[in-house]
Amino acid sequence: MQFAHLGAEPRIHPDAVVAPSAVISGDVVIGPDCQILHGAVITAEGGALTLGSHVIVMENALIRSTATNPVHIGDHVLIGPLASVSGATIEDEVFLATGTRVFNGAHIGARSDVRIGAIVHLRTTLPPETVVPIGWVAVGAPLRILPAERHEEIEAAQRELDFPGYVFGLDRQTPDLMVQLTERYGRSLARHADDRPVG
Template sequence: MLYEHLGARPRIHDTAVVAPTAVISGDVEIGAGCQILHGAVITAEGGPITLGAHVIVMENALIRATAANAVHIGAHTLIGTLTSIAGATVGEEVFFASGARIFNGALVGARCEVRVNAIVHRRAVLPEGTVVPIGWVAVGDPVQLLSPDREAEIAAAQPDLDFPGHVFGVDRDTPDLMVQLTERYGSSLARHAGDVLVPDTREGR
């Protein structure tokens, strides 16, 4: 299903294939030969999304851009089932295994591998060819790769990330943080009430 959001419609190459249960919303450009499988959601929430040629987005994956962080996915990248990519820039020929999580402002270099349930944290920078092992966490620039049992080291990297401030515009020390966060974010998401379902007018569709 294709939706116009905030006045922008998805632009899909004639040779791309989008499953009927996938959702493509807003300022999204999908390149030649891409495959978007069932249940995938690609949604431009105020920032653009670009998929290069021959990107594969597997079932139930999520790609989301924000006003603060656009998304670019390089050619010949495979995005596994249940993977989530929010506001990140990804090079060519990258492999995201099932359940990988890529957060706002991350830069993932060409030919990286982010394995099952691994996390690339906000603003982490993965040099070309980096492998993030199963379940591990990539943090920082220069990047640190940490196993999930190293909680203290992962936590030590968190305050500088300022996830609430950067993504939602709310100071982490606000006493009613979740009240402010949900109200601001909810107001932004409510703009989808005006979305318009648009037909896929590509040749042969």
């Protein structure tokens, strides 16, 4: 199903195939020969979202742009089931396996492989042809690729990347952080009340 959001409607190339249960919302461009499978959600939340050619978005994957972080996905990219991409750039010929997570401001270089359940964290850049192993975390600048059991190192890099500040504009030390975050983000998401189906 397609929705107009914030005055923008999806633009889907006539050669693309979008499953009837997929949701495409807002300023989304889907290029030629893309395949968007059942349950996928592709939503432009204030920033542009572009898929190149021959992109496959598998079942129940989520791709979301934001006002500060648009999404660009290059050509010949496969995004696996239950994967999510938020506000990131994905270059050509990238494989994002089942359950991967790519966060705001990340940049994944061409021909990279992010394996099952792996994470590319906030503002992290993977050079071309990088492999992130199953369940590992790519984080920080300089880039570190770490197994989940090295949580202390991942946590230290995450603090430097400042997720609440970068994504929500809130200081991590705010006493009522979650109150402010949910109220502010909720007001932003309430803009969907004016969405309308198209097509």
